[in-house]
Amino acid sequence: RKRNGKNGTRLFDDEIVDIARKRLEIEQCIEQALREDWLDAHLQPIIDLRSGRVSGFEALLRLRHPQKGLLVPEDIIVVAEENGSIGKVGDVIFEKSVRYLADLSKIDGFSDSYLAVNFSPLQFDAALPSRLASLLLQYGVKPSRIVVEITEAVLMLDNPAVRQVMDALGALGCRIALDDFGTGYSSLSYLNSFPVDIVKVDQSFVRALGTSAPEVARKSRTLIEGICMIAHQMGCTVVAEGVETEHQLQVLNEIGIDFGQGYHFSAPLPVASLIERLRGPAWD
Numbered sequence: 107r108k109r110n111g112k113n114g115t116r117l118f119d120d121e122i123v124d125i126a127r128k129r130l131e132i133e134q135c136i137e138q139a140l141r142e143d144w145l146d147a148h149l150q151p152i153i154d155l156r157s158g159r160v161s162g163f164e165a166l167l168r169l170r171h172p173q174k175g176l177l178v179p180e181d182i183i184v185v186a187e188e189n190g191s192i193g194k195v196g197d198v199i200f201e202k203s204v205r206y207l208a209d210l211s212k213i214d215g216f217s218d219s220y221l222a223v224n225f226s227p228l229q230f231d232a233a234l235p236s237r238l239a240s241l242l243l244q245y246g247v248k249p250s251r252i253v254v255e256i257t258e259a260v261l262m263l264d265n266p267a268v269r270q271v272m273d274a275l276g277a278l279g280c281r282i283a284l285d286d287f288g289t290g291y292s293s294l295s296y297l298n299s300f301p302v303d304i305v306k307v308d309q310s311f312v313r314a315l316g317t318s319a320p321e322v323a324r325k326s327r328t329l330i331e332g333i334c335m336i337a338h339q340m341g342c343t344v345v346a347e348g349v350e351t352e353h354q355l356q357v358l359n360e361i362g363i364d365f366g367q368g369y370h371f372s373a374p375l376p377v378a379s380l381i382e383r384l385r386g387p388a389w390d
């Protein structure tokens with residue numbers, strides 16, 4: 107906040123310096139992470155709500171810093187998008203998570219499970235489909251087991267290349283999920299004009315199902331019902347994100363949501379812990 111007088115101005119400058127310093131710190135952290143292999147993908151199970159079984163996994167970027175511990179993605183992604191390292195970061199995450207999927211496939215009952223990976227608009231270039239295809243070939247994973255998660259930000263690019271990339275991914279056999287559905291400006295129109303296979307209901311709607319205010323809970327239920335009905339009519343399957351409670355799960359089941367994901371089932375896990383859990387009795 108800029109105030110009058112010398113001190114106020116200095117305060118303003120200090121804030122900018124702080125932001126710039128933090129940004130630089132993250133930037134150096136990303137560079138070092140790429141060099142020293144600190145980047146990893148944690149995997150969160152996605153559950154088929156009809157059978158209760160794990161049907162797939164979402165890969166979520168984590169940075170394991172030797173001093174600062176585990177860093178979550180949001181700051182990292184923003185800086186990586188700004189300084190152009192997102193392509194490299196994304197390639198590392200994709201390669202690691204495809205390798206993990208190949209490992210998970212060896213567990214009884216998981217040979218067909220799928221992998222959902224998040225892509226930033228800046229990764230959505232014409233060369234993406236062939237890069238993905240050759241990695242999948244290398245690890246012996248069928249493209250039909252890959253879900254490419256994008257947000258409206260990708261479709262908003264308003265770039266003919268985006269549609270070509272989506273078509274190419276579709277031709278390869280990958281599916282496309284529209285993430286954070288319902289939070290953008292024109293989710294519904296994108297559903298109409300792009301080849302989307304999966305709709306991910308944003309976790310803010312799911313969270314509101316459990317609020318103590320009955321009016322809010324009822325309205326968010328109505329919203330989810332509407333999204334679910336429209337998505338189904340358009341031939342999409344529906345995933346609810348951020349399922350944290352038994353109550354939310356029950357309502358989502360009543361609505362007829364196909365898949366669920368959230369702390370109620372499992373947090374995103376390092377692959378070793380995930381394999382241990384999947385081999386154990388909890389997921390049958």
Ligand code: C2E
Pocket residue numbers: 150165166167178179180183196199224225226285286309347348349350367368369370373374
């Ligand atoms: P997203 O794709 O919407 O991912 C879901 C986020 O919700 C993840 O946060 C996940 O850890 C968190 N989550 C899962 N279950 C629950 C729950 O029950 N309750 C709550 N409150 N949260 C839950 P995370 O891992 O911090 O990722 C944040 C965002 O960063 C992601 O949102 C995605 O937009 C982006 N991101 C993550 N990994 C990548 C990546 O490899 N590439 C790109 N481009 N973006 C990524």
Ligand code: CA
Pocket residue numbers: 164224255285
């Ligand atoms: Ca996602």
Ligand code: CA
Pocket residue numbers: 285286306308309347
């Ligand atoms: Ca989301």
Ligand code: CA
Pocket residue numbers: 286
């Ligand atoms: Ca998000």
